[in-house]
Amino acid sequence: MEISNFDEDLIDLQGFADRLEIFIDTESKYVNDSLVLCLDGKFGSGKSTFLKMWENKILNAENNDDNKLIVNISAWEDDYCGDPLFSIISVLLDGLEKINKDTEKLQKIAKDTGWFLISIGDQVVNKISRVNISEATDAVKVKKEEQNVLSPFEIFVKRKNALKEIKNTITEIINENNLKLLIFVDDLDRCRPDYAISYLETIKHIFDISGITFILATDLKQLENSAKIAFGHKLNFQEYIRKFIHRQVSLPAPDDRAYGKIATKYVKYYLQDGERYSLLKLDEDQIQCIIELISSFKMTPRQIQEIFRIVGHIFETDENKKGSFNWLVGVGTILMSILRVSHHKSYEKLANKDLEIKEAAELFRIRDEHRSEWWFTFCLSGHGLKDNGKSYEEIFRDAGYINTAESYDFNQMFIRWNGMWGISDDNQFAKIYSKIENVLKWS
Numbered sequence: 001m002e003i004s005n006f007d008e009d010l011i012d013l014q015g016f017a018d019r020l021e022i023f024i025d026t027e028s029k030y031v032n033d034s035l036v037l038c039l040d041g042k043f044g045s046g047k048s049t050f051l052k053m054w055e056n057k058i059l060n061a062e063n064n065d066d067n068k069l070i071v072n073i074s075a076w077e078d079d080y081c082g083d084p085l086f087s088i089i090s091v092l093l094d095g096l097e098k099i100n101k102d103t104e105k106l107q108k109i110a111k112d113t114g115w116f117l118i119s120i121g122d123q124v125v126n127k128i129s130r131v132n133i134s135e136a137t138d139a140v141k142v143k144k145e146e147q148n149v150l151s152p153f154e155i156f157v158k159r160k161n162a163l164k165e166i167k168n169t170i171t172e173i174i175n176e177n178n179l180k181l182l183i184f185v186d187d188l189d190r191c192r193p194d195y196a197i198s199y200l201e202t203i204k205h206i207f208d209i210s211g212i213t214f215i216l217a218t219d220l221k222q223l224e225n226s227a228k229i230a231f232g233h234k235l236n237f238q239e240y241i242r243k244f245i246h247r248q249v250s251l252p253a254p255d256d257r258a259y260g261k262i263a264t265k266y267v268k269y270y271l272q273d274g275e276r277y278s279l280l281k282l283d284e285d286q287i288q289c290i291i292e293l294i295s296s297f298k299m300t301p302r303q304i305q306e307i308f309r310i311v312g313h314i315f316e317t318d319e320n321k322k323g324s325f326n327w328l329v330g331v332g333t334i335l336m337s338i339l340r341v342s343h344h345k346s347y348e349k350l351a352n353k354d355l356e357i358k359e360a361a362e363l364f365r366i367r368d369e370h371r372s373e374w375w376f377t378f379c380l381s382g383h384g385l386k387d388n389g390k391s392y393e394e395i396f397r398d399a400g401y402i403n404t405a406e407s408y409d410f411n412q413m414f415i416r417w418n419g420m421w422g423i424s425d426d427n428q429f430a431k432i433y434s435k436i437e438n439v440l441k442w443s
Contacts, residue, residue: 003049005056010265011046011258011301013251017054020249024213027247033208036244039217041251043189044302047217050251051184058182068180071095075199076187084199085206086110088183089166101177106169113162167206174211181212189219193226200244220248259295262304267291270312278315279325286327290334292371303341310337313439328421329428332382335375336432350384351433360385361399373401381417384429 006014020037028035041047055070071091078087089110096103174181188196203214224237231240254262267287271278282290294304311334315325339347346363349355355363364375376399379385387395392410396402421428 004052005060006053009053010261011252011254013046013050013053014057016252017050017057020054021058023247023249028213031210031246033210034203034212034214036203036214036216036246038220038241038245038248039215039251040220040248041217042219042221042300044300045251045253046301047251048186049301051186051215051217055184067178068182069095069099070182070184072184072186074187075185075196076190079191079195082195084195084202085163085166088202088207092170092181092183096173101173101179103173106166106173109162109166109169113159113166163206167209170207171209174209179211183207183212183214184217185214186217188216189222189226191226193229196223196226197230204244216245253298254301256295259298260291262301263291263294266304266308270308271315278322279317280315280327280330280333281322281325289331293331293335293338293375296371297338297342299338299342306341307334307337310340310436310439314435326422328378328382329432331378332428333432333435335378336429336436340436347433349386350379350429351427352430353384353386353427355379355385357385357387357390357395357398358400361401365400376401377413377417379429381414382421382428384427 003009006017024035024037039047039050051072055072058068058070071094073087073091075084075087078084081087089106093103093107093110096106173179185199188199191199207214220241223241227237227240228235264287267282267290271280271282294307299307314333315330317324336347336350339350343363346355346359349359360379361372361376365372380387380395385395390398392414393402393408396408396410402408
């Protein structure tokens with residue numbers, strides 16, 4: 001389910017994009033060279049989707065500046081190439097050609113510099129300099145022979161001069177065309193630590209050019225781990241990263257309304273779409289129950305998508321069996337899928353009837369206060385909690401749901417629950433666990 005513009009946005013991020021544009025326009029006036037912003041967000045929080053929506057917003061705006069160029073880079077996809085410099089130049093060349101800007105000089109310099117990296121392998125040079133080594137010209141062969149007779153110092157000087165010429169050429173292109181270059185770099189946190197650090201160094205030393213704005217979409221915590229692998233765990237990361245990044249901004253987390261929109265979207269897409277038949281029949285109250293459960297766990301959009309991918313496989317059926325699933329079993333499947341994605345230890349314990357009473361009460365109490373006791377009772381009635389042979393009254397008292405002044409008819413209550421489950425004393429969550437794990441083996 002692709003989302004590419006703010007009309008389809010489930011997290012209400014357009015206002016954030018508007019503020020970010022104003023911030024960039026203002027901040028650019030106070031930095032002498034390139035502006036580097038870090039868009040911080042944990043894995044799966046929607047950074048890539050936001051960049052895609054933001055790009056389309058800028059390009060489709062009525063007042064869009066014709067001299068504004070946006071290029072996208074997935075740093076992780078180019079990780080294997082080994083040199084971030086040419087990763088950036090490659091997409092820059094593509095972007096300039098799309099808006100009919102002259103790239104001949106930059107291509108020539110990239111090719112002249114590319115021979116330094118021939119020893120890395122044909123695929124790298126082919127990508128960065130658009131030269132196929134197997135079809136190399138005599139000029140490139142001469143370059144290789146020349147490299148063999150140069151001293152290490154001479155190679156250093158030539159490389160330094162070549163990189164300086166690349167920087168001067170890019171500066172010239174930007175100034176001559178009055179370009180505003182916006183470079184989105186995604187997935188930096190997924191790269192090898194040495195490559196991620198090299199990327200930051202390259203941006204700092206080669207692309208610190210007025211008119212360029214870098215947006216680094218990354219999980220700063222993961223980037224910190226990469227830096228500490230490279231420089232040691234005593235590294236003061238905040239001081240280190242300040243050398244490369246002017247400002248850090250966090251991608252806004254979804255609020256309750258946004259979580260509701262996400263859950264509603266995925267329920268309809270995976271469980272109610274007209275092209276699919278689902279074993280679980282949902283009315284509006286039941287949909288709302290699922291939405292509240294999803295919302296209470298405060299997961300990332302990618303985690304929510306993973307949950308519905310799992311339950312979509314389990315509930316998939318044909319027209320004759322649609323809606324035949326027991327509602328409580330369906331809710332249990334969704335709950336177990338949530339725990340599988342976000343609280344794996346609790347998932348394993350519930351399946352093995354090893355989830356302690358107080359542990360279960362705390363799990364649901366911190367998620368959704370007004371439904372806490374319902375979810376606790378749900379898990380207990382499905383025989384997923386470790387009751388240690390205690391009576392219902394003792395269990396509920398240990399969980400903190402009753403005090404000495406209250407009186408419950410637990411026998412009648414659990415007769416009703418057992419009737420809704422339609423089961424014996426078996427652990428229903430163990431069966432659900434098996435179904436989920438079987439689905440994941442084939443996913």
